[in-house]
Amino acid sequence: EVQLVESGGGLVQPGGSLRLPCAASGFTFSSYWMSWVRQAPGKGLEWVANINQDGSEKYYVDSVKGRFTISRDNAKNSLYLQMNSLRAEDTAVYYCARAPSKLTSGDYWGQGTLVTVSS
Amino acid sequence: SYVLTQPPSVSVAPGKTARVTCGGNNIRGKSVHWYQQKPGQAPVLVIYYDSDRPSGIPERFSGSNSGNTATLTISRVEAGDEADYYCQVWDSSSDQMVFGGGTKLTVL
Numbered sequence: 001e002v003q004l005v006e007s008g009g010g011l012v013q014p015g016g017s018l019r020l021p022c023a024a025s026g027f028t029f030s031s032y033w034m035s036w037v038r039q040a041p042g043k044g045l046e047w048v049a050n051i052n053q054d055g056s057e058k059y060y061v062d063s064v065k066g067r068f069t070i071s072r073d074n075a076k077n078s079l080y081l082q083m084n085s086l087r088a089e090d091t092a093v094y095y096c097a098r099a100p101s102k103l104t105s106g107d108y109w110g111q112g113t114l115v116t117v118s119s
Numbered sequence: 120s121y122v123l124t125q126p127p128s129v130s131v132a133p134g135k136t137a138r139v140t141c142g143g144n145n146i147r148g149k150s151v152h153w154y155q156q157k158p159g160q161a162p163v164l165v166i167y168y169d170s171d172r173p174s175g176i177p178e179r180f181s182g183s184n185s186g187n188t189a190t191l192t193i194s195r196v197e198a199g200d201e202a203d204y205y206c207q208v209w210d211s212s213s214d215q216m217v218f219g220g221g222t223k224l225t226v227l
Contacts, residue, residue: 045154045162045205047216059214095161103209104152105216107173109161
């Protein structure tokens with residue numbers, strides 16, 4: 001069974017940093033693109049970033065470029081999102097998702113972790 | 120950047136057919152994916168590459184893509200289909216993924 005479990009969310013002050021891990025199991029992690037997608041309270045889905053199988057290709061939404069970094073450790077079956085210089089508008093539930101290709105955000109999703117940026 | 124436009128809401132009676140549209144400039148040239156999200160839950164992929172259905176998704180769900188509009192069609196709508204639906208494409212000109220604003224499907 002495919003499982004994706006995000007963690008690391010919480011309350012952080014504006015300008016602060018947070019690292020979100022996503023633990024994957026039930027599939028060959030190193031064979032898939034992976035994505036981060038977020039959803040602000042009461043709002044729609046917003047893609048944040050994705051990464052290819054070996055980490056050599058990474059793409060980001062304009063609003064997080066230079067602040068967020070997506071990475072993966074295939075030996076640990078883990079995906080990460082390093083978030084720096086956080087802003088109030090980054091407040092959202094962050095989902096990690098397994099992506100069959102660069103073109104799709106995900107065929108399996110975790111349950112999400114809430115990040116709240118507030119003073 | 121590429122924009123996908125969805126109607127905020129669609130209402131349909133049980134047993135009828137619901138159509139959720141997703142508009143975008145020459146969207147027929149892109150692969151469209153559709154997600155269902157129920158309150159408090161993670162999204163679920165219901166249609167990928169315009170019209171393919173993942174395993175476990177009922178045949179009542181279908182998709183099409185033509186001209187400037189992609190459409191998610193749900194036949195014989197059930198109460199359990201009530202959810203938010205999002206379309207998504209990859210914009211190769213900006214190398215970014217784009218979601219539509221979402222459509223709330225209400226089963227009357």
